[in-house]
Amino acid sequence: MSQFTQIKDHWSEQRQFVRRVFVCAFLVVGLTGLVITRLVQLQLVNFEYYSAQSQGNRIRVQPLPPTRGLIFDRNGQILAENLPTYQLELTPEQVPNVDDTLHRLAEAGLIDAENLPRLSDLILSHRRFDSIPLRQRLSDTDVARFAVQRPFFPGVEIRARLTRNYPYGTVAAHALGYVGGINAADKQILDPAGYAGTSHIGKVAVERAYEAQLHGEVGHEDVLVNAHGRHMQVLAAESSVPGRDLLLTLDIDVQIAAERALAGRRGAVVSIVPSSGEILVFASAPSFDPNAFSVGLTPSEFRVLQEDSNQPLFNRALSGQYPPGSTIKPILALAALDHDIVDPENRIICRGFYRLPGGSHRYRDWKPEGHGSVNLHIAIVESCDTYFYEVATNLGIDAISISLRNFGLGSRTGIDMAGENRGLVPSREWKRSQFANRGDQIWFPGETVITGIGQGYLLATPLQLAHAVATIATRGKRYQPSMVRGLRDPVTGTTEFRQPGLLASVDVITESNWQLIIDSMVAVMQGPKGTARASGYGRSYSITGKTGTAQVFTLAQDEEYNEEEIDESKRDHALFVAFAPVEDPAIAVAVVVENGGSGSSVAAPIARQVLDAFLGSRTL
Amino acid sequence: MILAYGTEASVGHGWGGRILQRLHLDGVLLAGIFATLLVGAVVLYSAVGQTKSVMYGQGVRVLIAMVVMVAMAQISPTVIRRIAPWVYGIGIVMLAMVLMAGEVGKGAQRWLDIGVRFQPSEIMKLAVPAVLAWFLHERPLPPSLWLILAMLVMIMAPVAMISLQPDLGTAILIGLTGATVIFLAGIGARYIFSALAIVMASMPVLWYFMRDYQKQRVLTLINPDSDPLGAGYHIIQSKIAIGSGGIFGKGWLNGSQGQLEFLPERSTDFIFAVAGEEFGLLGAVAILLLYLAVVARGFYIAATAQDTFSRLLAGSISLTFFFYVFVNSAMVTGLVPVVGVPLPLVSSGGTSMVTLLAGFGILMSIQTHRKLLPR
Numbered sequence: 001m002s003q004f005t006q007i008k009d010h011w012s013e014q015r016q017f018v019r020r021v022f023v024c025a026f027l028v029v030g031l032t033g034l035v036i037t038r039l040v041q042l043q044l045v046n047f048e049y050y051s052a053q054s055q056g057n058r059i060r061v062q063p064l065p066p067t068r069g070l071i072f073d074r075n076g077q078i079l080a081e082n083l084p085t086y087q088l089e090l091t092p093e094q095v096p097n098v099d100d101t102l103h104r105l106a107e108a109g110l111i112d113a114e115n116l117p118r119l120s121d122l123i124l125s126h127r128r129f130d131s132i133p134l135r136q137r138l139s140d141t142d143v144a145r146f147a148v149q150r151p152f153f154p155g156v157e158i159r160a161r162l163t164r165n166y167p168y169g170t171v172a173a174h175a176l177g178y179v180g181g182i183n184a185a186d187k188q189i190l191d192p193a194g195y196a197g198t199s200h201i202g203k204v205a206v207e208r209a210y211e212a213q214l215h216g217e218v219g220h221e222d223v224l225v226n227a228h229g230r231h232m233q234v235l236a237a238e239s240s241v242p243g244r245d246l247l248l249t250l251d252i253d254v255q256i257a258a259e260r261a262l263a264g265r266r267g268a269v270v271s272i273v274p275s276s277g278e279i280l281v282f283a284s285a286p287s288f289d290p291n292a293f294s295v296g297l298t299p300s301e302f303r304v305l306q307e308d309s310n311q312p313l314f315n316r317a318l319s320g321q322y323p324p325g326s327t328i329k330p331i332l333a334l335a336a337l338d339h340d341i342v343d344p345e346n347r348i349i350c351r352g353f354y355r356l357p358g359g360s361h362r363y364r365d366w367k368p369e370g371h372g373s374v375n376l377h378i379a380i381v382e383s384c385d386t387y388f389y390e391v392a393t394n395l396g397i398d399a400i401s402i403s404l405r406n407f408g409l410g411s412r413t414g415i416d417m418a419g420e421n422r423g424l425v426p427s428r429e430w431k432r433s434q435f436a437n438r439g440d441q442i443w444f445p446g447e448t449v450i451t452g453i454g455q456g457y458l459l460a461t462p463l464q465l466a467h468a469v470a471t472i473a474t475r476g477k478r479y480q481p482s483m484v485r486g487l488r489d490p491v492t493g494t495t496e497f498r499q500p501g502l503l504a505s506v507d508v509i510t511e512s513n514w515q516l517i518i519d520s521m522v523a524v525m526q527g528p529k530g531t532a533r534a535s536g537y538g539r540s541y542s543i544t545g546k547t548g549t550a551q552v553f554t555l556a557q558d559e560e561y562n563e564e565e566i567d568e569s570k571r572d573h574a575l576f577v578a579f580a581p582v583e584d585p586a587i588a589v590a591v592v593v594e595n596g597g598s599g600s601s602v603a604a605p606i607a608r609q610v611l612d613a614f615l616g617s618r619t620l
Numbered sequence: 621m622i623l624a625y626g627t628e629a630s631v632g633h634g635w636g637g638r639i640l641q642r643l644h645l646d647g648v649l650l651a652g653i654f655a656t657l658l659v660g661a662v663v664l665y666s667a668v669g670q671t672k673s674v675m676y677g678q679g680v681r682v683l684i685a686m687v688v689m690v691a692m693a694q695i696s697p698t699v700i701r702r703i704a705p706w707v708y709g710i711g712i713v714m715l716a717m718v719l720m721a722g723e724v725g726k727g728a729q730r731w732l733d734i735g736v737r738f739q740p741s742e743i744m745k746l747a748v749p750a751v752l753a754w755f756l757h758e759r760p761l762p763p764s765l766w767l768i769l770a771m772l773v774m775i776m777a778p779v780a781m782i783s784l785q786p787d788l789g790t791a792i793l794i795g796l797t798g799a800t801v802i803f804l805a806g807i808g809a810r811y812i813f814s815a816l817a818i819v820m821a822s823m824p825v826l827w828y829f830m831r832d833y834q835k836q837r838v839l840t841l842i843n844p845d846s847d848p849l850g851a852g853y854h855i856i857q858s859k860i861a862i863g864s865g866g867i868f869g870k871g872w873l874n875g876s877q878g879q880l881e882f883l884p885e886r887s888t889d890f891i892f893a894v895a896g897e898e899f900g901l902l903g904a905v906a907i908l909l910l911y912l913a914v915v916a917r918g919f920y921i922a923a924t925a926q927d928t929f930s931r932l933l934a935g936s937i938s939l940t941f942f943f944y945v946f947v948n949s950a951m952v953t954g955l956v957p958v959v960g961v962p963l964p965l966v967s968s969g970g971t972s973m974v975t976l977l978a979g980f981g982i983l984m985s986i987q988t989h990r991k992l993l994p995r
Contacts, residue, residue: 042863043901050863058876226880
């Protein structure tokens with residue numbers, strides 16, 4: 001009933017309503033003012049901040065990887081280059097049906113059906129506008145086959161990418177090294193900014209040692225991108241600086257001759273220009289194909305290389321350490337002359353063995369019946385062990401150690417390659433530090449005896465042996481072995497040549513002593529009784545040499561060495577060092593053939609082929 | 621005074637005014653709507669990356685909405701008042717149907733498929749103020765406490781159903797629409813303050829009932845950098861877009877945030893950020909002032925309406941329109957949490973455009989169906 005008592009007062013209700021509308025109008029203006037204040041705060045007060053944020057959103061810096069420097073031999077032959085290889089790529093957003101396309105590609109034989117699940121995952125894990133590589137290194141046949149069927153595969157394309165290529169294949173592979181994908185260990189040592197966009201890095205040898213110069217400088221592009229990362233436009237760019245070209249000291253023709261001579265064996269040939277230390281030949285056999293690394297080895301391919309008992313990946317020339325055997329006899333002879341402990345004319349009688357004074361152990365000569373009456377010259381020419389057992393005993397290990405070290409043995413030559421081993425020149429201190437058992441820490445006289453013929457603890461790399469014989473050729477002047485003659489800027493074309501690195505020379509009191517041992521080494525090759533006279537026949541230049549046959553396995557006192565009966569891995573290493581021409585040495589060479597047998601019959605002919613290849617083509 | 625401008629025109633001075641009067645259209649409101657739609661089309665064209673098909677679709681929607689607006693303007697407020705409770709009832713039934721068998725769209729059940737897909741909650745945006753105005757029409761104002769409570773029930777029923785869909789943004793806006801009617805009806809200040817106190821007190825309870833993503837939106841507003849690529853991404857990119865626009869903007873079609881797709885939902889909820897980026901502070905303020913002009917004309921129509929129903933409904937529609945503008949612009953500038961509210965007349969989208977123009981049609985009907993009373 002009460003509701004009827006209240007009468008609607010239209011006039012007062014309208015006045016009330018208008019008042020409320022005004023309140024609302026104030027509210028509206030107030031709230032709008034709030035939003036405008038906020039806009040002022042964002043667009044006026046904090047404009048700089050948001051403007052920078054917006055710039056950061058829209059611009060991506062895209063690295064432009066540099067082109068790797070090329071590698072040439074000393075005559076300008078190209079040894080490492082960058083070739084476009086073709087790869088099959090797919091852009092998902094342009095492909096109507098990805099699964100169907102993959103299946104049809106497999107049917108066409110362009111991709112391996114086995115890889116289909118892996119490729120599907122790969123495609124799913126990328127953005128839809130990314131170009132995804134399906135298969136690398138397409139053959140010309142594959143490229144042609146795809147070209148015919150291209151209309152049936154929208155969104156699939158063949159793209160060219162630069163891949164490191166070594167036109168000589170396995171030749172000089174151990175000198176050049178190879179490039180491979182950057183791994184975790186590489187990442188630790190390189191500057192990530194400099195390698196943005198680079199996928200491969202030099203792994204060993206020259207490719208590794210000159211990585212910094214070969215790589216070049218990364219450039220960059222400022223790319224306008226959208227929220228999904230798609231490139232819309234290039235705003236600015238700074239181009240990359242290509243890596244510098246390497247001009248090697250290597251002579252690829254001589255290298256080929258050396259590797260041909262070594263073929264089928266395990267061993268190394270190192271050849272040096274004595275007057276500069278430039279490496280002419282740097283061969284290690286067996287070799288491998290570095291091209292396989294630049295395109296990527298499959299795990300099974302890599303396992304085959306790793307598990308090969310001949311160790312094709314092992315750089316014997318640089319890292320192989322062998323007993324130098326008789327090849328060090330000229331050095332010991334020089335030391336003995338310099339210390340005045342032998343008279344070159346003085347003769348001893350060699351009966352085929354040596355006994356320490358008061359000792360019973362027989363140190364055998366390689367010639368069981370003995371060399372008879374022997375002076376220094378004959379001892380080198382015929383490689384008489386007995387003579388050098390006595391020389392070593394008289395010199396003592398301390399003097400031996402110092403003179404071998406003077407020739408660079410026992411320490412790294414400092415060649416511009418990664419992975420060099422230092423070899424080993426034993427000494428009293430070395431033995432003391434090396435053995436835990438106090439009884440073994442003493443240096444025994446018998447150990448000095450066998451050091452006299454390059455056996456015992458003594459180890460040298462083929463590179464060190466080549467360096468040592470080059471030092472004989474220069475009569476004591478030592479140059480640091482080097483693989484690189486110069487670095488060329490591919491943009492300006494200017495070449496910066498490296499100066500030969502002079503090392504501490506071997507000084508002797510009587511300069512004519514050099515001539516004595518060089519004459520003996522000449523007779524090794526050219527004399528009627530020289531151990532390597534067979535390799536000296538028919539030459540067009542004068543030549544010196546010294547054979548070495550290093551025991552790998554110690555025979556019992558009454559045992560006979562019989563190459564036919566002994567296990568291949570226990571056969572002697574064959575060694576040989578030489579330089580030529582005698583008057584003006586242009587090339588020094590060291591050859592090591594693992595388990596090859598005798599130095600004269602196996603190693604010396606290999607050296608002769610190297611010398612012929614280098615000097616035969618020369619106009620004398 | 622701006623509110624008075626156009627009074628003469630609407631009663632029919634000049635041949636243009638007479639045609640508009642014949643068609644029951646209000647010239648000032650129409651001009652404001654056209655201007656806003658035009659600006660909106662310019663911004664939208666940029667926001668959709670100059671895609672012609674989207675513009676065409678939007679044009680068709682505007683045309684349909686215009687037809688609805690003109691149709692609504694022909695219906696006299698008396699008729700609207702009589703059908704209001706029926707529309708409200710049908711709306712409640714449809715909301716119940718959505719809850720039971722609604723089609724899933726964007727993770728929430730908002731759509732009802734009856735030949736064409738549409739959101740019943742859109743109907744409620746007009747049905748709720750209309751039914752409340754109908755309810756108060758014959759009753760003396762200000763309403764008694766019992767009437768207020770009855771109206772609260774009428775508001776809360778659809779609000780609860782819509783928030784269950786879940787569509788918290790629309791539910792809150794419909795709740796606000798209802799509240800505007802109660803406020804305009806002239807309830808006392810003590811009711812208003814106690815209502816505000818209850819709302820404040822119920823905040824923790826509301827928090828408890830909120831879904832995870834809704835809580836996330838509120839938390840994101842407080843600290844957008846806590847999850848810059850996830851929940852905070854929208855608001856961070858939106859602020860970058862607006863802030864980097866500066867005073868004069870980056871120029872039409874030149875906003876990198878919008879053109880390069882960093883700004884999400886740029887053609888719908890975040891279109892105001894596109895405007896802020898490309899037209900700067902001046903452009904954004906100009907758009908806000910354009911809206912204010914439309915709202916002001918709405919208030920004028922409400923203030924000069926001849927009966928309680930018309931007054932309340934016109935006032936509520938105008939105020940609600942402003943709330944949409946405010947909530948959207950405040951959300952895009954990071955003042956309030958991200959709720960799915962489009963910018964009226966500018967954002968691309970279906971039913972909301974029809975609802976908006978239907979509301980303006982009602983305003984025009986109220987303005988043009990006035991009886992000449994002896995004053």
